[in-house]
Amino acid sequence: MILSKRTVQLWILIFYLISLPTSFGQKSYKTIRVPDGREIDIVTLDMHIKKAMDSIKLPGLSIAIVNEEDIVYHNTFGFANLKTKKPVTKKTIFEAASLSKPLFAYFLMKMMENGQLDLDKPIYPYLKSIFPEGVIHKDSFEDYKTLTPRIILSHGTGIPNWVKGKPIEIKFKPGTDFSYSGEAYQHLGAAFGTKLGIGWGSKLDSLFLKEAAHPIGMDRSIYTWNNAYNKDVANGHMKGKTNPEINKFKKVGPGFSLHSDAEDYALFLIEMMNPKNIKTTTRDEMLREHNHFKSDNELLQETGQTGWGLGFAQKPTANGLMHLHTGNNHDFQAYAMFIPDQKYGFVMFGNSDNLFPLLETIEKLLGEHF
Template sequence: MNQLKQISIVYILLFITMSGISFGQTNSEFIRVPDGRNINVFKLNQHIGKAMDSIGVPGLSIAIVNNNKIVYHNTFGVVNNKTQEPVTKQTIFEAASLSKPLFAYFIMKMAEMGKIDIDKPIYPYLKAIFPTGVIAKESFEAYQTLTPRIIMSHGTGIPNWVKGPIKIAFKPGTDFSYSGEAYQHLGAAFGTKLGIGWGSALDSLFLKEAAHPIGMNKSFYTWNDILENHAAKGHMKGKVNLEMHRDKKVGPGYSLQSDAQDYALFLIEMMNPKNIKKHTRDEMLKEHNHFKPDSKLLKETGQTGWGLGFAQKPTPYGMMHLHTGNNQDFQAYTMFIPDQEYGFVMFGNSDNLFPLLETIEQLLGEHF
């Protein structure tokens, strides 16, 4: 009897050892993609590894959601291509513009709590601290009409990033103009309204009310000791950039640091909300800014509009909600299709992540 027990234990240990290739990387041997196919995880890992080597992507964090659960999370490559320090499950990446949808979620949670009205102009919260000359004289009246809803759906008419006085291109709420700059104003207005500013105190509120309740413990808008120890280094044209973005202020348009597993929890919340009300989630995913027929995005990508945080693209499998991120030496991408309970997110520490996405699509099917 004792011998049989020993043999059983040996077989169990052998099974665990042989399963080690995917243990900790995924909860499933196969992943279901939106077109209904099941993709072998081992094949996916091989495909990504070869593509990264071919394209020259230094490091990657990637996660996939099936049935509102993270079924795949893996990391590849290096934090720094000089030191060859490997990317691990603890490595954190700049999320770039993937900062925006998560900050929109935070604002919507605050709206539920009565701390902000998304249809009231933000200017009254800013006028006491507003330096003269920030807004061009001819645009000042239009600026005073900007609301969180208009900002989160990119209807402000403000350019993406601005040097010099801000000029508003059209009557707010009547057209589309993607703007990270406008998100910065929203963050400053909200922090000022609460009397806490837009530094680490605003980040702490985000963690308490938005991130931690859905399990996100590796996502921050301002620099801290965790990031000091676990942040990846960016790369441009194959060369490592040792200059880190140690942001002391919340940058709703760009400063989020996260990883694929943490961000996948946000995608799950968007598909199966637990921390916000369902009607709040529905409001976020509803189209608030429909692209005009001559829209460049419509013509080039098939995207048709913007909700409160995410772009929208109809697919044969349901509406895709998506967002790209590009801080140059860091790039990121995410999408999810609620009808399929499917989500995808990837973070890279280089300027060539999107050719990798195109190569991954050769295996997984259309994701952008």
């Protein structure tokens, strides 16, 4: 049988199309490599997660895993809204909670490279004109004036996590101990936006997108709300009940206001292990230990974490130094970690108050992740 030229061209086109990856720009993987070197079948992982979610009654999940410079696993499960049964899709975004902090730290490190931020210059001069009287307790005022971006990013301020409208009291000399503080991150964001003359609303978010997110491919991560995501945002859940309200933040909350999903955030983990948008020396400074925990630190005693860099906590493991961060906005929880020695990263977002039992179950299959 002699085929026409048109038929031959058609068969060539069909062969080309069926030989492409399952989605444009992505490779198709059947297994993932975990930090201890084992290969885990993706079908097995999917089944493990589904079974665990059913047992825990977790509403929705977005999860991604990185090997080398590739996202080798990204999947979504469950419901974005348990009441309406709206499913989580690969476009669904979640509140990232405190996973906001490392990404904002990365943004500031980029700004440092651009000469727009000095890690060791106190932030107070940029805030003194906008602070109402009484924000800082009079006994802590002199210590507050010494706070720098480096001290804040490594949680060495002595400021409580959140002060909830009370005057800020600093409980130790800044830079001498550890005290996790979302409140301090808020002050840093306000100081930086004020320094640039753009405030800490959508203009600061736009700068973040331009300088930090978009250059590494992140296109579904925002600190201030954009109505374009109205159809793709998940609802939070507490004790199985759906929160009908969506937090549409109008100001950049460096400590809590990021919306993102696992695939987008995994691109940030890839950048941390294989920097393209910042210098390797800048990345190294970000991941270097800046705040070493004292022997009585609860995180050291309970989790084995030993200190904090500029954005991430650190924990030595048998497979290399783990950099990690949890997130908890109560009705949204999140977790991310990576081990540069293994070129391995892991991130998960959940829209409820019971994500962390799922992490414990996943560890039974994948090994130590927290």
